[in-house]
Amino acid sequence: NAGVMQNPRHLVRRRGQEARLRCSPVKGHSHVYWYRQLPEEGLKFMVYLQKENIIDESGMPKERFSAEFPKEGPSILRIQQVVRGDSAAYFCASSPLGGGLGNTEAFFGQGTRLTVV
Amino acid sequence: ELKVEQNPLFLSMQEGKNYTIYCNYSTTSDRLYWYRQDPGKSLESLFVLLSNGAVKQEGRLMASLDTKARLSTLHITAAVHDLSATYFCAAPGPGANNLFFGTGTRLTVIP
Numbered sequence: 001n002a003g004v005m006q007n008p009r010h011l012v013r014r015r016g017q018e019a020r021l022r023c024s025p026v027k028g029h030s031h032v033y034w035y036r037q038l039p040e041e042g043l044k045f046m047v048y049l050q051k052e053n054i055i056d057e058s059g060m061p062k063e064r065f066s067a068e069f070p071k072e073g074p075s076i077l078r079i080q081q082v083v084r085g086d087s088a089a090y091f092c093a094s095s096p097l098g099g100g101l102g103n104t105e106a107f108f109g110q111g112t113r114l115t116v117v
Numbered sequence: 118e119l120k121v122e123q124n125p126l127f128l129s130m131q132e133g134k135n136y137t138i139y140c141n142y143s144t145t146s147d148r149l150y151w152y153r154q155d156p157g158k159s160l161e162s163l164f165v166l167l168s169n170g171a172v173k174q175e176g177r178l179m180a181s182l183d184t185k186a187r188l189s190t191l192h193i194t195a196a197v198h199d200l201s202a203t204y205f206c207a208a209p210g211p212g213a214n215n216l217f218f219g220t221g222t223r224l225t226v227i228p
Contacts, residue, residue, distance in 0.1 A: 004159075033215065042121070042205055042218035043160075056214040091159065108152075108160040 004094050004109035012115045013082045021077040021112045025094030031055075032075040033106065034067055037089040046090075049075060082116045089113045119144050119210050123219035130196050130226055138191040138222045140206035149182050149189040150207045150216060160205065164191075196226045 005024040013019050025032050030051050035043040045059040049069035060067065064082075069075040079086055090113075093106040120143040130136050140149065148167050152160040164173045166182035166189060173180050177200065179192045189206055203223045207216040 035218075040220075042220045043207075043216075045210070045215035045217070048214050056212070059215065105162065105165065107162075110159040113157075 004092055004107050006090075006092050006109035006112050008112060009110065010113050010115070012117060014117055015083060016081050019079040019082050019086070019114055019116075021079075021090050021092075021114070022074040023077070023092030023094075023109060024074040025092075026096070026107055029094035029096050029107075031095045031097070032069050033093040033095075034075075034077050035091045035093065037091060037111070039088075043091060046077070079114075082114070084116050087114055087116045119146070119208060119217040121206060121208055121217050121219040123204075123206055123222050125222060126220060128222055128224045130193075130224070132197055132226055132228055133195050135195065136193050138193070138204055138206075138224075140189040140191070140219055142187050142189075142206075142208045142217075144187075144211075145184070146187070146208040147184055148209060149180075151180050151189070151191055152205045152207065154203045154205065154221070156203075163204075193224070196224075198226050198228065200224060201226045 007022050032049045034046040036046055037043045047060045047067045048056040051069055052071050064080045066078045089111045091111045092109045095106040122141045124139050150165055151163040153163050154160050164180040169184040171182045177194045182189045203221045205218050205221045207218045210217050
């Protein structure tokens, strides 16, 4: 049984480029959550998605960031025109049930470490 | 916004010793989560505490929750090197769509 798979594990982008981070949830899970972890900090919620729907994007910056979870395929977190401050580890979690991450057990991926140079 | 604070942020302890990590949160919550993270790795779920007075133990780790005091503790008994990691507590935000994480406690167990 594969857990949450994120790729790439490491991503280097120059300022102004686009970064696309992928998350394949645990098989059968239809709820995905994205978190960002800055160095020496805890994880900060970005967005909660269900298949084809954004449930809660209150933690997502209004500009340059977008997320989707299509009917088929992985969830994608897209960062346009990256800046140095976007350098962080981005984690994805999935759960089998709805109701939010606070109501159900979630499984985290190994993260994508984005470095903007 | 819910605030979750952990202390200490850094903890260096000798093998065989006991210690407690504290997690305070700012608004009412009836549940609390503890995770472990090894360097460069993902988060591993340790405990889910679902009610006031809940106590769970796994090996040398024991977690408890006092919802009235808005406090959870993670107690380490007779530490061993394998416990070296960063430990996070997390509480659900309003609507429980997401978890608010503490800044973590980086534990180093030295021989």
